[in-house]
Amino acid sequence: MNNTYQIYLISDSTGETLDRIFLALKAQFKNFNYKIHSYSFIRTQNQISKIVDILNNQTNSIILYTIVDVDLANFLLKKSERYKIPCFSVLGDLIINFSKILNQKATHVPSGQHTLNEEYYDRIDAIQFTMNHDDGNSINDLEKSDVILLGVSRTSKTPTSIYLANRGLKTSNIPLVNENSVPELLKKKPKISCVVGLTTEPTRLLDLRKNRMNSLKESEPIDYTNLETISQEVEKAKQTFKKYNWPVIDVTRKSVEETAASIIKIHEIYKNNEQ
Secondary structure, three states, X not given: OOOOEEEEEEEOOOOHHHHHHHHHHHOOOOXXXXXXXXXXXXXXXXXXXXXXXXXXXXXXXEEEEEOOOHHHHHHHHHHHHHOOOOEEEXXXXXXXXXXXXXXXXXXXXXXXXXXXXXXXXXXHHHHHHHHXXXXXXXXXXXXXXXXXXXXXXXXXXXXXXXXXXXXXXXXXXXXXXXXXHOOHHHHHOOOOOEEEEEEOOHHHHXXXXXXXXXXXXXXXXXXXXXXXXXXXXXXXHHHHHHHOOOOEEEOOXXXXXXXXHHHHHHHHHHHXXXX
């Protein structure tokens, strides 16, 4: 009998709240084997239908969701009820419901998710690794990275890396001036890790760079804040990403959380393809 539960986390935003709530929830149960399937930015009935149709073919499926739109949440509830799949809003009494499904009593240990377990230390290691591999530093052991980010200056590489590190992903980020900026190891083995390119619109990049120079009260290097030069930088970066078949995320209108959520999804696909 397969006792592994397929946990589907469905959110209409980044899914950060769901992740944290599930972390607290699972800490209440000692014998709980599970596999996480995260779906963020789910905002249409068509998206929900596709997800539920997938998990309908699996056993031991459980849905947790955070969806603000009442009609969309009701659609999910009715869809899951039709297939007899347990489905809970995070506002529900999750511990009681999970106690029934797992047929075991909750430990009721307060803040159990903060126990100094292996996951905690893995997250600390990820943060330390990421800080040591910021802005192109320590490129000799890139193969130890869970994620490698490349992008021209001011494409949110560092804050995104730190966010990913707090999610337990060892992240390296490398500033991209031209293809020569790509470490030789990545040129020879472009799929050695989950590599993601970050790009943005040149006009937005120009504003960010000017604001940075003003905040530092430094004179503006001509090329650094020249729109034509920036456009060429962005285009060359895109060509490099395409050459090595690296997925690209446009961060122009994305928050760090949204960018990180997309990268985490790409990383999940990368890991699944490795198996």
